[in-house]
Amino acid sequence: MIGAGPAGLAAAVAAYDGGATDIVILERDDCAGGILNQCIHNGFGLHTFGAELSGPEYAARFYGQTGARGIRCEFGTTVLSVGADRTVRAVSERGVAEYRAQAVVLACGCRERPRGAINIAGTRPAGVFSAGTAQRLVNIDGERIGSDVFILGSGDIGLIMARRMVFEGARVHGVAELMPYSSGLNRNIAQCLNDFDIPLMLSTTVVEIRGRDRISSVVVADVDGKLAPIPSTAREIKCDTLLLSVGLLPENELAKSCGVGLDKTTGGGAVDDAFMTDVDGVFMCGNCLHVHDLVDYVSAESAACGAAAARYVLGQKEKERSGAEIVTSGGVRYCVPQRIERGGGKLTLRMRVDGVYKKCRLAVFADGKELYSRARPVVTPGEMETIELDAARSAALRAADSIEIKLIRSEAAQ
Amino acid sequence: MGKDCERIYDCIIVGGGVIGAFAARELMRFRGRFLLLEAGNDVAVGTTKANSGIVHAGFDAAPNTKKAKYNVLGSRLMEKKCRELDVPYKRNGALVLAFGNDGDIRRLRARGMTNGVDTEILSGDAARTLEPLLSDKVTSALFAPSSAVVSPYELAIACCENYTANGGELKTNSRVKTVRRGARGFWYVETDGGVYLTRTVINAAGLYSDDVHNGACADGISITARRGQYMLLDKAAKPVERTVFQTPTALGKGVLVAPTCHGNTLIGPSAETVDDRADVSTTADVLGAVFERARLSVPTLSKRDIITQFSGLRAVCGEDFVLGESADGFFDAAGICSPGLASSPAIGEYLAEAVAAKLGLAENKSFEPRREGIFRFAEATDGERAAKIADDPRYGRIVCRCESVTEGEIAEAVRRGAVDLDGVKRRVRAGMGRCQAGFCTPNLIRIIARELGISPSFVTKSGGGSTVLGQVKYDGDR
Numbered sequence: 001m002i003g004a005g006p007a008g009l010a011a012a013v014a015a016y017d018g019g020a021t022d023i024v025i026l027e028r029d030d031c032a033g034g035i036l037n038q039c040i041h042n043g044f045g046l047h048t049f050g051a052e053l054s055g056p057e058y059a060a061r062f063y064g065q066t067g068a069r070g071i072r073c074e075f076g077t078t079v080l081s082v083g084a085d086r087t088v089r090a091v092s093e094r095g096v097a098e099y100r101a102q103a104v105v106l107a108c109g110c111r112e113r114p115r116g117a118i119n120i121a122g123t124r125p126a127g128v129f130s131a132g133t134a135q136r137l138v139n140i141d142g143e144r145i146g147s148d149v150f151i152l153g154s155g156d157i158g159l160i161m162a163r164r165m166v167f168e169g170a171r172v173h174g175v176a177e178l179m180p181y182s183s184g185l186n187r188n189i190a191q192c193l194n195d196f197d198i199p200l201m202l203s204t205t206v207v208e209i210r211g212r213d214r215i216s217s218v219v220v221a222d223v224d225g226k227l228a229p230i231p232s233t234a235r236e237i238k239c240d241t242l243l244l245s246v247g248l249l250p251e252n253e254l255a256k257s258c259g260v261g262l263d264k265t266t267g268g269g270a271v272d273d274a275f276m277t278d279v280d281g282v283f284m285c286g287n288c289l290h291v292h293d294l295v296d297y298v299s300a301e302s303a304a305c306g307a308a309a310a311r312y313v314l315g316q317k318e319k320e321r322s323g324a325e326i327v328t329s330g331g332v333r334y335c336v337p338q339r340i341e342r343g344g345g346k347l348t349l350r351m352r353v354d355g356v357y358k359k360c361r362l363a364v365f366a367d368g369k370e371l372y373s374r375a376r377p378v379v380t381p382g383e384m385e386t387i388e389l390d391a392a393r394s395a396a397l398r399a400a401d402s403i404e405i406k407l408i409r410s411e412a413a414q
Numbered sequence: 415m416g417k418d419c420e421r422i423y424d425c426i427i428v429g430g431g432v433i434g435a436f437a438a439r440e441l442m443r444f445r446g447r448f449l450l451l452e453a454g455n456d457v458a459v460g461t462t463k464a465n466s467g468i469v470h471a472g473f474d475a476a477p478n479t480k481k482a483k484y485n486v487l488g489s490r491l492m493e494k495k496c497r498e499l500d501v502p503y504k505r506n507g508a509l510v511l512a513f514g515n516d517g518d519i520r521r522l523r524a525r526g527m528t529n530g531v532d533t534e535i536l537s538g539d540a541a542r543t544l545e546p547l548l549s550d551k552v553t554s555a556l557f558a559p560s561s562a563v564v565s566p567y568e569l570a571i572a573c574c575e576n577y578t579a580n581g582g583e584l585k586t587n588s589r590v591k592t593v594r595r596g597a598r599g600f601w602y603v604e605t606d607g608g609v610y611l612t613r614t615v616i617n618a619a620g621l622y623s624d625d626v627h628n629g630a631c632a633d634g635i636s637i638t639a640r641r642g643q644y645m646l647l648d649k650a651a652k653p654v655e656r657t658v659f660q661t662p663t664a665l666g667k668g669v670l671v672a673p674t675c676h677g678n679t680l681i682g683p684s685a686e687t688v689d690d691r692a693d694v695s696t697t698a699d700v701l702g703a704v705f706e707r708a709r710l711s712v713p714t715l716s717k718r719d720i721i722t723q724f725s726g727l728r729a730v731c732g733e734d735f736v737l738g739e740s741a742d743g744f745f746d747a748a749g750i751c752s753p754g755l756a757s758s759p760a761i762g763e764y765l766a767e768a769v770a771a772k773l774g775l776a777e778n779k780s781f782e783p784r785r786e787g788i789f790r791f792a793e794a795t796d797g798e799r800a801a802k803i804a805d806d807p808r809y810g811r812i813v814c815r816c817e818s819v820t821e822g823e824i825a826e827a828v829r830r831g832a833v834d835l836d837g838v839k840r841r842v843r844a845g846m847g848r849c850q851a852g853f854c855t856p857n858l859i860r861i862i863a864r865e866l867g868i869s870p871s872f873v874t875k876s877g878g879g880s881t882v883l884g885q886v887k888y889d890g891d892r
Contacts (some may be wrong), residue, residue: 111853
């Protein structure tokens, strides 16, 4: 397993329980837990444990499970490359090591989109952080990163950090969101913004950063229907800290190094329902496959991935590569898995939509026939949708030559 | 004499950019007491760190100018200097594109011939064979095989390391306030830290070289700051191998699609005159316009590949370099805008030889021209890595995962003079990758604080008030 975050840990436990007991988890940090270690707020584990744990507590439960099974974890170890032959090269203070594996599970997580990638003009002073970096500095290093904060991006990380900075004694002047809706969980908008009277500025973006040595202000502006800033609406907001929560991108460098075919929409690998990529024996799960919003789904997905990897290694699962590719339409942005194998059990499909749609339904078609439909009062890009098919429908889908997942809007106006 | 003699230098170099750095380094071929004064908190923090990094072949400079002379000389010297200094150099060649009318590139070829530079006119198809992503509208192109790319700040930093290793003195945070003629023919160079006496002065003060000149010389010069904004593309986007120019305009060499020697690609620059010599901001409209112009050369350029933007200021003084002995013992290297970087080794040699000749300095037989750079984990073989880690385990801890930079390299960068995040970044590339220091910043702060023996609260991005961690405000401040 590459990565001892929630994905790698869950996959390792499931693989072990599936009979593949010769496992090593390679982790670049000095401890397990991944991004959960800095997520000290609670709300993790509602589905998995029926409890509201903090990030580190959730991670500790899974790490405990690996410990109970004696699964080896190598910390301070950064993987340099993964070959198509599943040779893994990694470096640590002990030197450069090469591992040969029958299966490799990429559980590398994701990274944040930086300022440079969204082209904010202006000066380049200190005090501009991506929200995750700020979270790390505050929660793990115990540092106070600023006093007057402005946040761009109302995804969950931006919202959580808004509240976090208030707890650190800073003033948070507002959260700007490019879209006309927030992609964060509703409970976070309530508990992080509304509860602290932090204004949420929808359809707004930061157009300029000012300040010589340290940031002294941002210029924000409204955006139009095409998300272009409207210059006449520009106004300056003084701050000494800007947090950017402007998108997460799967960490797919290692996938690229072994030739894994990527999905252009997710940025992660294209996988079958056993989470295997188009490179034999290379599996992907968690945020490096597609960015999740609930860690419970990461754990569920990764457990399925680990179990599949074990079946593959033990020879129980023949590599087939037959079965149909899933086509998405009508507002469904992507689906994981991207294709279905002929053989196998019940299917779980996870997807995201590309906008806010009310009173719609998600429908699955096999060879043009509607196989399954679920009505949804509202779907948003910020909340992943999961479709779990029963045995009969799963069998039908596996047998199909063409599969489509479609978002169908109701006749009534939105 | 007595005490005074201990403080008299043979030459003071004002400015630690690539020009001053090369001059200082070349001066070490001679025996004397030298002092380099840099205003910033590190070397290479001005124009040197924000330009295209191109070692121009020399066909563009107007014939019979200093620009032409030193460009061509410098272009020929650069590879050897880079090998000695252990900094990257890549002779990737350049193309100047013509869209319909090839008059401009023919003029450039003729100019090149006058300057002594080999070029070739290619058809549009031949150009596209070399660079498949060039626009269909390219009808012909000038090819200059001797054009190269370097890392300008690494070059300046390496010159300074080599200079000090050979015994030269270097002081940062030493802004020169005035240079004036003093008693007994010495020059008095005044900084906040004191007054230095010297027999000769080299003015390589970049954007402020007019201030330095005008205090020292009877006439006056005036520097205009010309800003160039750039965008940098991810290493994964490799649109071209060669440096791709459009035909030059009055303001500059036009918008480039320019590979860097590290594998990124630069798009830019713009060319705008700015009043504030410290204004290195970027603007959305100019960046947008520059990108669209670059698309004329390579239509498939995608904004999704942009990882950062920056701007740099060039010091312009008339049409040519201001280079020479402007007053007795006072040597100017002012207005060194493009092709300044390409010219820098030749300018450095010229200044050093001029000073040495003026003072009758003896040869320094123990001059060591070679400088060993910091170990580059990213470029090493596994065997080299294993050996380095066995010697120092910190080279096995990767801190910057985008560029594969280890803790050992970062600590060494601080040992060699980096005092802030940007200084580390320029020396070992930590923070230059696609996540733009999002991942490595916490560790960089910790390592820099530890190596400098300061609290993390005082670690800055680029000196001055640019502390990365916030200042504590008391209730009274609100």
